[in-house]
Amino acid sequence: MKSVLVSEDHAIVRFGITTIIKDLLEPVKVVEAADFDETVRHLTEQPFDLLILDINIPGGNNLQMISAVRLRQPNIRILIFSGYDEQMFGINYIQAGADGYLEKHAPEEEIRRAIVTMAENGKYLTPGIRTRLMDHAAHHGHGSRQPVNPLLGLSGREKEVLLLLAKGISVMNISRALNLQVTTVSTYKSRIFEKLNISNVIELAEMVRLYSN
Amino acid sequence: MKSVLVSEDHAIVRFGITTIIKDLLEPVKVVEAADFDETVRHLTEQPFDLLILDINIPGGNNLQMISAVRLRQPNIRILIFSGYDEQMFGINYIQAGADGYLEKHAPEEEIRRAIVTMAENGKYLTPGIRTRLMDHAAHHGHGSRQPVNPLLGLSGREKEVLLLLAKGISVMNISRALNLQVTTVSTYKSRIFEKLNISNVIELAEMVRLYSN
DNA sequence: ACGGTTTGTAGTAATAGTTCGACATTCCAG
DNA sequence: CTGGAATGTCGAACTATTACTACAAACCGT
Numbered sequence: 001m002k003s004v005l006v007s008e009d010h011a012i013v014r015f016g017i018t019t020i021i022k023d024l025l026e027p028v029k030v031v032e033a034a035d036f037d038e039t040v041r042h043l044t045e046q047p048f049d050l051l052i053l054d055i056n057i058p059g060g061n062n063l064q065m066i067s068a069v070r071l072r073q074p075n076i077r078i079l080i081f082s083g084y085d086e087q088m089f090g091i092n093y094i095q096a097g098a099d100g101y102l103e104k105h106a107p108e109e110e111i112r113r114a115i116v117t118m119a120e121n122g123k124y125l126t127p128g129i130r131t132r133l134m135d136h137a138a139h140h141g142h143g144s145r146q147p148v149n150p151l152l153g154l155s156g157r158e159k160e161v162l163l164l165l166a167k168g169i170s171v172m173n174i175s176r177a178l179n180l181q182v183t184t185v186s187t188y189k190s191r192i193f194e195k196l197n198i199s200n201v202i203e204l205a206e207m208v209r210l211y212s213n
Numbered sequence: 214m215k216s217v218l219v220s221e222d223h224a225i226v227r228f229g230i231t232t233i234i235k236d237l238l239e240p241v242k243v244v245e246a247a248d249f250d251e252t253v254r255h256l257t258e259q260p261f262d263l264l265i266l267d268i269n270i271p272g273g274n275n276l277q278m279i280s281a282v283r284l285r286q287p288n289i290r291i292l293i294f295s296g297y298d299e300q301m302f303g304i305n306y307i308q309a310g311a312d313g314y315l316e317k318h319a320p321e322e323e324i325r326r327a328i329v330t331m332a333e334n335g336k337y338l339t340p341g342i343r344t345r346l347m348d349h350a351a352h353h354g355h356g357s358r359q360p361v362n363p364l365l366g367l368s369g370r371e372k373e374v375l376l377l378l379a380k381g382i383s384v385m386n387i388s389r390a391l392n393l394q395v396t397t398v399s400t401y402k403s404r405i406f407e408k409l410n411i412s413n414v415i416e417l418a419e420m421v422r423l424y425s426n
Numbered sequence: 427a428c429g430g431t432t433t434g435t436a437g438t439a440a441t442a443g444t445t446c447g448a449c450a451t452t453c454c455a456g
Numbered sequence: 457c458t459g460g461a462a463t464g465t466c467g468a469a470c471t472a473t474t475a476c477t478a479c480a481a482a483c484c485g486t
Contacts, residue, residue, distance in 0.1 A: 011319065012226055012324055013225055013229065015321055017231070105222065108228055109224055202379065
């Protein structure tokens with residue numbers, strides 16, 4: 001009998017996922033966890049075939065979750081279950097060793113497909129992420145399962161500006177601080193946004209928070 | 214036979230709610246809507262006893278939703294179903310005429326209780342909101358507890374803008390989303406900054422993260 | 427019921443920020 | 457070594473945002 005661990009903080013979502021799993025995979029044993037500590041506890045206590053993991057789970061929310069899980073159960077299948085806001089980090093989770101990626105706002109059909117596919121092949125990627133992964137693999141090295149820090153792709157000047165922007169300093173004040181024209185700083189800002197594939201300073205601050213250890 | 218309309222954009226949540234409703238209220242007819250337009254369409258076509266309404270539903274997301282619903286079905290029971298970020302709007306929606314308020318992260322038990330209670334008495338409030346409503350009614354006396362949530366000092370419109378700003382949306386796009394002049398939104402932004410004593414959106418996002426429990 | 431305060435909303439004028447194209451430098455893979 | 461790509465920098469022409477000011481409607485305390 002298969003066993004699945006569902007780690008997700010919203011009870012209603014957990015309930016939905018659990019119900020669908022039971023519907024699709026019966027006979028199956030489903031265990032639920034509402035935060036990352038609980039997740040780890042369950043992983044320590046018993047083996048699972050599949051882990052459905054919300055990126056935003058309290059106590060988790062970072063790439064190390066993957067290794068923390070793999071440390072306990074090297075062969076478990078990990079399906080990342082992410083909300084809108086995290087979709088840009090999807091690639092990193094896959095590269096960090098997750099086996100699948102599913103978006104929270106996916107239609108019911110896709111959710112079912114993902115669960116079945118994960119149970120059978122151990123792999124599933126939302127179409128969007130799949131193509132993005134391809135692109136990525138084409139450009140960069142291949143098969144390196146390590147998460148890339150997107151901030152490292154920035155040039156020196158760009159990083160300087162990045163940090164100031166992340167503190168909420170205005171373009172104009174940055175230009176004063178660095179003795180540059182406003183337009184120059186603005187150009188860096190655009191290039192940063194483009195390289196990080198974001199579109200506003202809030203996302204930028206979040207990136208910095210996540211990746212500037 | 215009771216009939217319920219579930220308006221919520223995430224399929225998985227809709228599925229969970231629908232499943233629970235069927236479990237609790239059988240025999241019952243449940244209809245689902247993924248955005249506000251669809252919601253209105255269903256309301257126009259047939260009568261419902263209960264509407265479970267996600268605040269963040271695409272095409273909705275504002276207090277007028279309540280009147281839009283009441284316009285078609287004056288006696289429908291409206292249960293607001295809100296995510297974290299909106300908890301501070303609870304009061305506004307109740308005051309705007311909703312009959313109940315339930316948080317998305319509520320445990321399954323509470324969700325069930327809310328649905329049954331709504332079906333029976335037509336009223337339900339999450340404990341948190343209930344006490345806050347009391348406080349509100351008890352015209353802010355003294356004996357104020359230490360940690361006051363500064364976000365609560367904002368007016369309704371200000372809070373709406375706040376959340377959008379915290380997502381990194383530009384003043385101009387917010388003005389489009391809310392159908393206001395750019396300058397109006399800018400005025401709100403200034404008032405927010407002043408009330409929260411901050412000076413840029415990064416700090417704003419941080420505040421929201423800290424206080425939007 | 428009265429008068430101050432807060433809230434929702436804008437307009438005008440001034441300020442800040444973006445786009446895009448440009449150009450010299452510096453890097454880097456073949 | 458060499459040519460295309462990445463970097464550092466800017467100006468001109470826009471576009472977006474803010475500062476102030478203003479005013480009606482809602483709210484609130486007494």
